[in-house]
Amino acid sequence: MSELGRIVMVEDDPNDVELTLTALAEYNLANEVVVTRDGAEALDYLFCRGAFAARTSDNPAVLLLDLKLPKVDGLQVLQEIKSDARLRMIPVVVLTSSHEERDMVASYRLGVNAYVVKPVDFHEFVNAIKELGIFWAVINEPPPGSIRKREAG
Amino acid sequence: MSKTVTSLLLRNGLAVVSVAVAVGVALLAQSYGLQKLDFPLLLMAIAVAVWYVGTGPGLLAVVLAGLGFDYFFSAPLYSLDVNPVDRPVFAVFVVFALVIASFSARRRRIERALRQARDDLAAEVVERTQQASLLDLTHDTIFVRDMRDVITYWNRGAEELYGWKAEDAIGQDAHRLLQTVFPMPIAEIRRELLGAGRWEGELDKRKADGTPVAVASRWSLRRDEQERPVAILETNNDITERKRAEREVRTLNDDLERRSAELQATNKELEAFAYSISHDLRAPLRHTVGYTELLQKNVSPLLDDRNRRYMTLILESAKRMGNLIDDLLAFSRIGRVETRKTMVGLEALVKEVRHELQPEIEGRNIAWTVGALPGVYGDRSMLRLALVNLISNAVKFTRTRPQAEIEIGCTKGHPGETVVFIRDNGVGFDMKYADKLFGVFQRLHQTEAFEGTGIGLATVQRIIHRHAGRVWAEGVVERGATFYFSVPQSWQESRS
Numbered sequence: 001m002s003e004l005g006r007i008v009m010v011e012d013d014p015n016d017v018e019l020t021l022t023a024l025a026e027y028n029l030a031n032e033v034v035v036t037r038d039g040a041e042a043l044d045y046l047f048c049r050g051a052f053a054a055r056t057s058d059n060p061a062v063l064l065l066d067l068k069l070p071k072v073d074g075l076q077v078l079q080e081i082k083s084d085a086r087l088r089m090i091p092v093v094v095l096t097s098s099h100e101e102r103d104m105v106a107s108y109r110l111g112v113n114a115y116v117v118k119p120v121d122f123h124e125f126v127n128a129i130k131e132l133g134i135f136w137a138v139i140n141e142p143p144p145g146s147i148r149k150r151e152a153g
Numbered sequence: 154m155s156k157t158v159t160s161l162l163l164r165n166g167l168a169v170v171s172v173a174v175a176v177g178v179a180l181l182a183q184s185y186g187l188q189k190l191d192f193p194l195l196l197m198a199i200a201v202a203v204w205y206v207g208t209g210p211g212l213l214a215v216v217l218a219g220l221g222f223d224y225f226f227s228a229p230l231y232s233l234d235v236n237p238v239d240r241p242v243f244a245v246f247v248v249f250a251l252v253i254a255s256f257s258a259r260r261r262r263i264e265r266a267l268r269q270a271r272d273d274l275a276a277e278v279v280e281r282t283q284q285a286s287l288l289d290l291t292h293d294t295i296f297v298r299d300m301r302d303v304i305t306y307w308n309r310g311a312e313e314l315y316g317w318k319a320e321d322a323i324g325q326d327a328h329r330l331l332q333t334v335f336p337m338p339i340a341e342i343r344r345e346l347l348g349a350g351r352w353e354g355e356l357d358k359r360k361a362d363g364t365p366v367a368v369a370s371r372w373s374l375r376r377d378e379q380e381r382p383v384a385i386l387e388t389n390n391d392i393t394e395r396k397r398a399e400r401e402v403r404t405l406n407d408d409l410e411r412r413s414a415e416l417q418a419t420n421k422e423l424e425a426f427a428y429s430i431s432h433d434l435r436a437p438l439r440h441t442v443g444y445t446e447l448l449q450k451n452v453s454p455l456l457d458d459r460n461r462r463y464m465t466l467i468l469e470s471a472k473r474m475g476n477l478i479d480d481l482l483a484f485s486r487i488g489r490v491e492t493r494k495t496m497v498g499l500e501a502l503v504k505e506v507r508h509e510l511q512p513e514i515e516g517r518n519i520a521w522t523v524g525a526l527p528g529v530y531g532d533r534s535m536l537r538l539a540l541v542n543l544i545s546n547a548v549k550f551t552r553t554r555p556q557a558e559i560e561i562g563c564t565k566g567h568p569g570e571t572v573v574f575i576r577d578n579g580v581g582f583d584m585k586y587a588d589k590l591f592g593v594f595q596r597l598h599q600t601e602a603f604e605g606t607g608i609g610l611a612t613v614q615r616i617i618h619r620h621a622g623r624v625w626a627e628g629v630v631e632r633g634a635t636f637y638f639s640v641p642q643s644w645q646e647s648r649s
Contacts, residue, residue, distance in 0.1 A: 013436055015437075015440040015443075015444075016440070019440065019443045068433075097433075097436050097439070118436075119439075120435060121442060122442045122445075125443060
């Protein structure tokens with residue numbers, strides 16, 4: 001656990017953002033989390049344009065993507081990512097309230113790497129976020145060109 | 154043969170007699186001093202012979218009259234010699250006799266031809282009358298009109314259908330009488346009729362009393378020996394009732410299509426509603442639980458028992474609501490998703506379900522009796538969900554029994570269906586609430602006694618209805634309950 005990949009989260013609900021950040025913080029995974037609040041902002045970040053024009057063009061280690069988003073919805077964001085040669089390598093985890101089979105099927109069809117339904121139970125939710133964070137930001141070896149941060153200590 | 158001979162003798166006899174009578178009368182007249190009657194009298198005898206008995210005897214009469222004239226009336230008398238002076242007179246006599254004979258013969262020929270024609274005509278009239286009366290026997294509507302559409306024949310079927318008597322219809326313009334409405338220009342129909350010799354199509358006409366009638370009409374063209382079109386035979390079949398039924402079916406179909414479209418729209422709305430429940434209702438619930446737990450963690454040590462209990466209640470209620478939403482979604486999904494029907498072995502399915510319910514069964518004293526179960530035609534995952542609900546109910550409601558008994562088996566139903574039952578010795582229910590068992594959110598027990606959302610049996614019912622089956626229950630309070638459901642044995646019965 002020497003390096004920590006950057007997590008980009010696309011979530012419009014501030015309550016969910018706070019809960020997720022709290023869950024990640026419990027396991028010291030919250031330092032490298034970028035939060036974008038809708039699909040358009042997420043795409044701006046990924047394509048380094050608009051407010052993110054100045055950032056280095058490295059890919060995040062994982063993208064946590066909600067499906068129901070203002071402006072550009074999650075499935076559309078997913079489609080744009082997977083049809084871009086550079087962004088295609090970013091592991092994308094759909095993190096949603098939707099149990100709907102068609103959302104799941106559509107996501108996998110577009111090439112999503114994982115599909116997680118947010119558990120109602122808080123413990124399960126924290127566990128899910130923790131495991132996601134640890135797996136994608138720590139255990140998983142991200143594709144070359146991803147942002148990594150030396151862990152303090 | 155002898156008849157012909159007799160007739161020949163009679164005919165020639167008449168020729169002989171008529172000449173003899175003429176000669177006799179002329180001789181008698183001569184004896185009274187009346188000269189020159191011989192010539193016209195003999196001509197008259199020839200004429201009579203030719204007129205009444207024909208050419209052959211006529212010629213015989215000419216010969217006999219010639220001989221008689223020569224013998225009795227031209228000099229030298231009583232000799233067959235002819236005076237050179239009388240020769241021209243004799244020649245004129247013979248020529249005149251021949252001319253009369255030939256005129257007479259021609260007249261006889263014409264008369265015979267006329268008689269022949271009359272006989273033919275009479276025969277044809279008889280034949281046609283017979284045909285017409287045959288056509289009258291059929292109930293089909295048949296009439297004939299000439300090329301100017303004037304009706305010339307009208308059978309009884311036509312009388313029955315249109316209400317016009319033959320005597321009223323014949324002589325009328327067919328199209329005007331029946332107020333025929335053509336589906337295309339009449340000129341086009343005529344062109345086809347003259348070209349192909351026939352035409353058929355559907356026409357709207359009116360009866361004598363004004364009632365509209367739709368007919369399938371077939372026209373056949375009749376031509377004479379010179380191939381000139383002379384008449385049109387039209388047969389009509391009343392298709393008013395058929396057309397009305399067709400229209401009705403069409404209206405029903407349109408109606409059905411419209412309603413199906415409406416239903417589809419409603420379904421879409423429902424789907425959107427379910428989606429929104431799935432996504433939007435769960436989020437605030439998750440937040441309620443999440444932040445309450447965070448709060449509990451942070452402030453629990455500072456709270457007294459009562460406030461700690463409040464917090465626990467908030468959490469329990471929120472979780473219960475989460476379960477309700479999940480069950481409701483599962484319930485609505487059954488109505489929305491396509492069923493994928495295959496042959497499903499119920500015995501294996503029951504085994505699988507019991508295995509799934511292991512956590513609830515663990516530590517319980519349950520005597521299972523599982524009979525032989527057949528295969529049924531249905532959607533495996535749906536039938537599985539139905540069995541999970543029914544069997545877990547049986548497990549749940551026998552909880553108060555020291556020795557729980559659960560029996561799963563198969564019993565006789567209507568032909569073509571399989572009836573499965575799940576019987577337990579649990580708390581049972583009062584039959585007067587039997588109709589409430591399968592309603593959404595209907596519960597017959599208090600939540601404290603038996604947990605549950607009240608959607609399980611509604612889900613079972615929905616699944617079985619989607620399989621064109623029936624579901625019902627029997628029970629006695631504190632004496633157990635039996636739940637039955639039927640499913641079709643093969644795909645034929647499942648197509649409803």
